[in-house]
Amino acid sequence: MPPTAPPRTAPRRPPRPAVLLAVVSLALALASAGCGTPPELRRPAPAPTATAGVSAGPTTPATATVPPVPVPPSPAVPSPTAGTDLVAAACREGPSGDRVITLLRGSADVLPRAVGVRVRTGPLCAGDWQYTVLQVTGHEELQVVTRGRPGALELVTAGTDVCTIEVRVAGPTGIRTLACDAVPGGVPGA
Template sequence: MPRTAPRRRSAPVTLLALLALTACGTPPELREPVATAGPRASTSATPTPSAPPTPPVTPAAPPPTTRIPDPAATPCRGKPSGDRIVALLRGSAGVLPRDVKVTVRTGPLCADGWHYTVLAVTGHEELQVVTRGSSGAPTLVTAGTDVCGVEVRAAGPPGIRTLACDGAPGA
């Protein structure tokens, strides 16, 4: 077997030693932290002090997009007036004749653009009236001894529904 020159033997050994040494460097946990890196778990045996955890920030609730209707009907303070409701019933609505005596017993009570009124009509039963719209020109929704109709139940605000459907007439 031919003998290899000492130079040829030392080259692979030197190359192997260089490769082993170049792989050595500063361990990752001892390197300077990179600014974009997130938090890493510590591998040291001694605990390091840390800041107390901050609670997650909960975003504030967005403002409601629709107004929540008032659950109770309140006095309308003259807009519309009881006389305006009576004029509507005697006029274009044609519910009351002009010669009958009418007295406002309850209301008008308002809730979210709707109005509830109870009228005492001489010689007849009490008349409940539900109107809606602008206080200067209310529109008749329904009038009678039972005003808890489909439109009142489906579209009326809670305060008006309570008076028209659950309350005793004139209460």
């Protein structure tokens, strides 16, 4: 028996544009069939209302519809008080630089009395907090964060890095920016 040649297959033709268009349209229709508002976000259908007419028999009492549960408002973002917390600026009614130095040499016991100290920056106020940079003879610059009125000034922190947890959490934005983001001894706002 002579060997038989493999059957010839017809050459493949590219799909016709009409068929290709139909396939793509069908795919898009199927893909978008699942789109729409999810059931949990859809508004409930209004309850059926009674229609006027003659009733054939006794009526059952209508079931009360449950009013929608009010959604609690989202927590409000605290607004700054007249913008005094956003930016630290030269203190108008705050302590003087000498008052900050007196605090550090007195009850805070941070600076010895014999060392020379000069105010380099500040005090700058934001809210009732203050930021001051001091030049201390023979030492690195000292950053100081205080709060309160000049007569009742309280030391929050002092050192070369004053970005403490208390400053980050409780300090006004203007003080946090200076204490945590600024270059020590740099010009504020520059």
